[in-house]
Amino acid sequence: xxxxxxxxxxxxxxxxxxxxxxxxxxxxxxxxxxxxxxxxxxxxxxxxxxxxxxxxxxxxxxxxxxxxxxxxxxxxxxxxxxxxxxxxxxxxxxxxxxxxxxxxxxxxxxxxxxxxxxxxxxxxxxxxxxxxxxxxxxxxxxxxxxxxxxxxxxxxxxxxxxxxxxxxxxxxxxxxxxxxxxxxxxxxxxxxxxxxxxxxxxxxxxxxxxxxxxxxxxxxxxxxxxxxxxxxxxxxxxxxxxxxxxxxxxxxxxxxxxxxxxxxxxxxxxxxxxxxxxxxxxxxxxxxxxxxxxxxxxxxxxxxxxxxxxxxxxxxxxxxxxxxxxxxxxxxxxxxxxxxxxxxxxxxxxxxxxxxxxxxxxxxxxxxxxxxxxxxxxxxxxxxxxxxxxxxxxxxxxxxxxxxxxxxxxxxxxxxxxxxxxxxxxxxxxxxxxxxxxxxxxxxxxxxxxxxxxxxxxxxxxxxxxxxxxxxxxxxxxxxxxxxxxxxxxxxxxxxxxxxxxxxxxxxxxxxxxxxxxxxxxxxxxxxxxxxxxxxxxxxxxxxxxxxxxxxxxxxxxxxx
Ligand code: G16
Numbered sequence: 001x002x003x004x005x006x007x008x009x010x011x012x013x014x015x016x017x018x019x020x021x022x023x024x025x026x027x028x029x030x031x032x033x034x035x036x037x038x039x040x041x042x043x044x045x046x047x048x049x050x051x052x053x054x055x056x057x058x059x060x061x062x063x064x065x066x067x068x069x070x071x072x073x074x075x076x077x078x079x080x081x082x083x084x085x086x087x088x089x090x091x092x093x094x095x096x097x098x099x100x101x102x103x104x105x106x107x108x109x110x111x112x113x114x115x116x117x118x119x120x121x122x123x124x125x126x127x128x129x130x131x132x133x134x135x136x137x138x139x140x141x142x143x144x145x146x147x148x149x150x151x152x153x154x155x156x157x158x159x160x161x162x163x164x165x166x167x168x169x170x171x172x173x174x175x176x177x178x179x180x181x182x183x184x185x186x187x188x189x190x191x192x193x194x195x196x197x198x199x200x201x202x203x204x205x206x207x208x209x210x211x212x213x214x215x216x217x218x219x220x221x222x223x224x225x226x227x228x229x230x231x232x233x234x235x236x237x238x239x240x241x242x243x244x245x246x247x248x249x250x251x252x253x254x255x256x257x258x259x260x261x262x263x264x265x266x267x268x269x270x271x272x273x274x275x276x277x278x279x280x281x282x283x284x285x286x287x288x289x290x291x292x293x294x295x296x297x298x299x300x301x302x303x304x305x306x307x308x309x310x311x312x313x314x315x316x317x318x319x320x321x322x323x324x325x326x327x328x329x330x331x332x333x334x335x336x337x338x339x340x341x342x343x344x345x346x347x348x349x350x351x352x353x354x355x356x357x358x359x360x361x362x363x364x365x366x367x368x369x370x371x372x373x374x375x376x377x378x379x380x381x382x383x384x385x386x387x388x389x390x391x392x393x394x395x396x397x398x399x400x401x402x403x404x405x406x407x408x409x410x411x412x413x414x415x416x417x418x419x420x421x422x423x424x425x426x427x428x429x430x431x432x433x434x435x436x437x438x439x440x441x442x443x444x445x446x447x448x449x450x451x452x453x454x455x456x457x458x459x460x461x462x463x464x465x466x467x468x469x470x471x472x473x474x475x476x477x478x479x480x481x482x483x484x485x486x487x488x489x490x491x492x493x494x495x496x497x498x499x500x501x502x503x504x505x506x507x508x509x510x511x512x513x514x515x516x517x518x519x520x521x522x523x524x525x526x527x528x529x530x531x532x533x534x535x536x537x538x539x540x541x542x543x544x545x546x547x548x549x550x551x552x553x554x555x556x557x558x559x560x561x
Contacts, residue, residue, distance in 0.1 A: 002160045002177045004080045009034040015042065015151035017144040019357045019505030021130025023116045026066050028508075029127050034157075036129070040074055040112070041157035042150040043131045044081045046143055047109055052082040053181050058102045058132075059086055060094020060190065061114030062227040062261075062289040063252035064121035067092050068167065070114050070129065075165045079175065079183045080158035086183075089190035092167050093252060095227045095290030097381075097389035098194040100136035104385065105193050109134050115227075115289040118262035119508060122255030126508045137362035137386025141484060191234045198235060201321040201384055202395050203402075210402040212241025217281040217401065219246050221394070222271040225253040226261040228290035231391055246280075261288035263378055263390075265302060266559045268294055275300035282401065282408060286390040291358075292378040293390035295397050297408025303397075304531075304561075306337035306424050306518075309374025311415050312396050313343045318403040319396055321384060322371065328383075331361055331373035334473050334488055335500045335516040337422035340374065342520075346419065355475045355487035356502065362386050363479040376426060376516065376561070413528070420522035423531045427539070427557035428504075429513040429548070437503060437511035440551040444501060445472060445489055447545075458545065460537035465493040491545070496520050499542045513552065515542055532560070 012035060015022055022039055029036045047055060059074055061067040071092045078086055087106055094102070096113055103111045116128035131139045131147065163175055165185045173185045210217060219242055223229035229250030236242045249257065260267040263285035275283045275296050283296035295303040313330055316322040331352035332340045344351035352370060354360035358379060364370035365383040374380040379388035404411060447453065448470040456467045473487040488502040497519040504512035517538045521527055549555055
């Protein structure tokens with residue numbers, strides 16, 4: 001019989017979940033007494049006490065430093081709260097999309113994901129805890145607000161200090177906890193259920209032919225020492241026959257090998273360089289928890305994530321799942337370029353524009369209004385689960401290559417010819433002084449919301465743009481009517497070009513200022529230009545309007561996408 005101890009604690013004021021869970025430095029979790037325990041208790045508190053004994057909760061993480069300790073705390077606190085059943089990935093490992101899949105498959109009440117996504121790991125890196133609900137998706141704001149409210153007043157939590165689960169062996173462990181029904185912990189193979197799901201979505205024999213048949217293409221997949229490595233090895237190499245050396249950095253590491261596990265042109269430079277010589281026809285990288293992806297063509301031809309979802313939408317017939325279910329609607333986050341809108345218009349599909357954060361897609365999917373969506377932040381996915389899904393996106397692209405028998409570059413250029421091109425760039429200014437960033441945004445908002453701002457003209461070089469609309473984006477959920485305000489400052493010019501300013505909700509230190517620029521071009525003579533050249537006048541205007549450089553002291557962004 002395992003005893004329950006009630007531990008006295010004091011609330012923390014800084015446990016408000018951000019865009020996707022609570023993300024802080026590992027040292028914050030380690031050095032502040034009961035910090036992780038408090039947040040875990042706050043999450044469990046939102047599960048109705050009457051439901052707990054019959055409840056299943058899925059637990060998994062991206063393998064980063066401190067994950068194992070956090071999982072043991074979840075086991076001990078869940079048991080003491082009367083949760084009946086936990087399903088945990090072997091060794092604690094489970095990608096974010098796989099957790100979403102398993103929550104749905106097991107009809108769990110939710111899941112707890114231990115990840116700080118693409119943020120660096122290790123003792124000096126970041127850690128994160130995130131709650132997903134029964135649909136498999138990230139908890140919506142109504143629930144994250146409840147978690148935050150509990151965290152602000154928490155005085156004590158129950159815990160089974162003597163309970164320890166063996167995370168390494170697949171199978172069921174049962175514990176008798178005080179007066180509760182037996183508490184069971186199932187350790188499951190992390191890849192199995194997810195692999196099974198993908199087999200139902202894609203044409204595996206066709207993908208096998210593409211990757212290992214007589215006329216196979218050469219691919220290079222970089223797991224960046226994140227959680228997706230075992231999934232890529234098992235599904236793409238072992239099952240679809242891609243050579244073992246086509247997948248690299250596949251062993252999850254606590255510190256991601258000292259790198260940023262972020263699939264973009266800056267942090268996935270190793271993949272970009274390895275593609276340059278032209279040895280590989282297709283390349284992809286994933287982030288720490290396996291929900292983000294970056295797609296490259298031969299010689300490192302870059303597919304912008306905003307374009308990626310548009311191409312998948314335009315070619316949805318290449319994917320058996322969509323042939324079966326049809327495409328009920330499309331969606332993108334507000335800062336994502338409007339490339340998807342052009343496809344939606346041409347195919348006469350409904351297009352939804354949501355705030356940043358995958359959680360906003362969930363209601364639309366649950367209501368049968370949305371099948372395929374994406375974000376500029378390297379997230380692409382569909383209603384097969386309720387998270388973005390890196391490996392799914394890669395198999396979607398490979399399915400298109402298999403059907404069209406063209407290169408990534410040919411497919412992309414053909415798309416621009418047909419739909420026009422949305423030039424897009426994002427400038428990130430990381431770890432900026434928070435006060436300076438907040439003040440810059442506040443002052444910009446004041447200037448932008450002044451009625452005289454609309455109609456103003458801004459010039460750079462020989463280009464002049466006239467403001468048609470400026471606001472702080474607000475979203476009313478079409479399903480439950482909930483309103484999310486202050487989701488990003490937008491300036492929309494009369495030609496449709498957009499400047500967007502936001503503070504990131506996923507950083508762990510200081511503020512990250514994001515500047516997004518989107519501009520549409522349909523002149524076939526201009527669609528192949530370098531986005532940085534095409535967008536230079538708009539960048540210049542954005543920096544002038546916001547006085548970003550003067551206000552933050554930053555003369556250049558940390559990352560340009
Ligand atoms: C999370 C969310 C995404 C969001 C991204 C960036 O991704 O799930 O929906 O687009 O953060 O958010 P922000 O601009 O606020 O930093 P991930 O991969 O970090 O979980």
